[in-house]
Amino acid sequence: MKKFDRRNFLKKTTLASAAVGVSPMLAHNDTILERPYSQSYMGDFAAQKIPDIKAAFIGVGARGPGHLQFFASLPGTEVVAVCDLYEDLATKWANKATAIGNGKQHKNVAVYHGEENAWKKMLVEIQPDVVFIATNWKNHAPMAIEAMNQGSHAFVEVPIALTLEEMWTIVDTSERTQKHCMMMENVNYSRDELLFLNMCRKGVIGETLHAEASYIHELRFQMEEQTRGTGSWRTPHYAYRNGNLYPTHGLGPVAQYMNLGRTDDNFGSLVSYSTPALGRKLYAEKNYDANHKWNALDYKGGDMNTSIIKTNLGKTIMVQWDETSPRPYSRLNLIQGTKGILAGFPTRVALEGGVEGVTKDHHSWVQGEQLQAIYEKYDHPLYKRLNHATKNTGHGGMDGMMMYRIVECLQQGLPLDQNVYEGCFWSAVSPLSEASVTHGGAPQEFPDFTRGNWRNTKPLTVIA
Numbered sequence: 001m002k003k004f005d006r007r008n009f010l011k012k013t014t015l016a017s018a019a020v021g022v023s024p025m026l027a028h029n030d031t032i033l034e035r036p037y038s039q040s041y042m043g044d045f046a047a048q049k050i051p052d053i054k055a056a057f058i059g060v061g062a063r064g065p066g067h068l069q070f071f072a073s074l075p076g077t078e079v080v081a082v083c084d085l086y087e088d089l090a091t092k093w094a095n096k097a098t099a100i101g102n103g104k105q106h107k108n109v110a111v112y113h114g115e116e117n118a119w120k121k122m123l124v125e126i127q128p129d130v131v132f133i134a135t136n137w138k139n140h141a142p143m144a145i146e147a148m149n150q151g152s153h154a155f156v157e158v159p160i161a162l163t164l165e166e167m168w169t170i171v172d173t174s175e176r177t178q179k180h181c182m183m184m185e186n187v188n189y190s191r192d193e194l195l196f197l198n199m200c201r202k203g204v205i206g207e208t209l210h211a212e213a214s215y216i217h218e219l220r221f222q223m224e225e226q227t228r229g230t231g232s233w234r235t236p237h238y239a240y241r242n243g244n245l246y247p248t249h250g251l252g253p254v255a256q257y258m259n260l261g262r263t264d265d266n267f268g269s270l271v272s273y274s275t276p277a278l279g280r281k282l283y284a285e286k287n288y289d290a291n292h293k294w295n296a297l298d299y300k301g302g303d304m305n306t307s308i309i310k311t312n313l314g315k316t317i318m319v320q321w322d323e324t325s326p327r328p329y330s331r332l333n334l335i336q337g338t339k340g341i342l343a344g345f346p347t348r349v350a351l352e353g354g355v356e357g358v359t360k361d362h363h364s365w366v367q368g369e370q371l372q373a374i375y376e377k378y379d380h381p382l383y384k385r386l387n388h389a390t391k392n393t394g395h396g397g398m399d400g401m402m403m404y405r406i407v408e409c410l411q412q413g414l415p416l417d418q419n420v421y422e423g424c425f426w427s428a429v430s431p432l433s434e435a436s437v438t439h440g441g442a443p444q445e446f447p448d449f450t451r452g453n454w455r456n457t458k459p460l461t462v463i464a
Helices: 006-013 015-019 064-073 087-100 118-126 137-149 164-177 191-201 220-224 230-240 248-257 279-287 368-378 381-390 395-412 420-427 429-438
Strands: 053-058 077-084 110-113 130-133 153-156 181-183 208-216 267-274 305-311 316-322 334-337 340-343 348-351
Touching (some): 064 087, 077 118, 118 137, 164 420, 191 381, 248 420, 305 429, 420 429
Parallel strands (some): 130 153, 208 316
């Protein structure tokens, strides 16, 4: 592991905040907010059919193995290369792919490892149809951009990028190369998120007004991963960045409920505040020697960040993030409409006039066993079709359902369920929140990565 360089880390991961440091309003920085439209729009883009998909995987330490295993199990797929910094991981998962295909479907898996840029060599030599990227955050954008430049569709773990400039480059590259770049937001494929999407599309709660989204997940135990693994590279982010570092798991689904970036409405501006940074420092002091590297960090990132997004139509979304404080997991997953409310953790429904046979009015929740009537009536068609085939995959089946849809869309030449602009809008909360916190909660304007074309982008349909 290379020696940690705080100066270099800050330079790479807070570029967006630095870019707007001259003003609390991003609207003053036209190079970040807007670029001239001169390329082909990708909002409803459908690539040429790929009946037999050849895929390469970069990063098989944490999330990558799950993506590889389910992809390899689907018909019309071939794992052609695996790349990881560590030889043992790259070799292990290349062998696993071969085993899944019984030595026939994935029989000549190339293995790349060791060098920091081994993935670049792999892209040139293998020329895969698609590349799945599940590395540390700072590599997501460079790898996705280069994959598209080399002729591959790119599928990237969350977030899609760290800075607004990287996001613009991803958009520009996708439009120029006519290659997909999808951020793999798996939570959009959870049963309850699909249920709520279906209910919103059917108008059950009327016109949407307000949403609440979060990623509340205590992950201090990852600090035990000190030389390799997620904690080894993620812990410095917590120390030196102050904002919402991981917004998309909660935000992605509610943005789709509200149809943001597609026809109706779009992201407008954001204000953000963080609590003091206490939890990680206290945890390090309690669990590690005084001279341990985690105790050498100067923890500046607030334990909890709360941001408020205002859409172009004036609707609001509260987005919270906390991976430090001791509390149960939650994504909030709340959507309020003019006729009712849907809420998660625990899953609850309240509708004006009540739910037939269960409640009389909106003053009582439908929850627990009472929800069975809601599931029977409104379960998403995609969940009904794929649950049996994907229920034993990661995160309660959502990982497998996401991969199934990626493969299905590529093989049939369909638009993806999440376009490149959505990945950028959802991920942009991180640099915008950092800028807002830095400037005392000053509003930050969202770039329009679609250059106005969101108005002509079809709503995400309810998939049969």
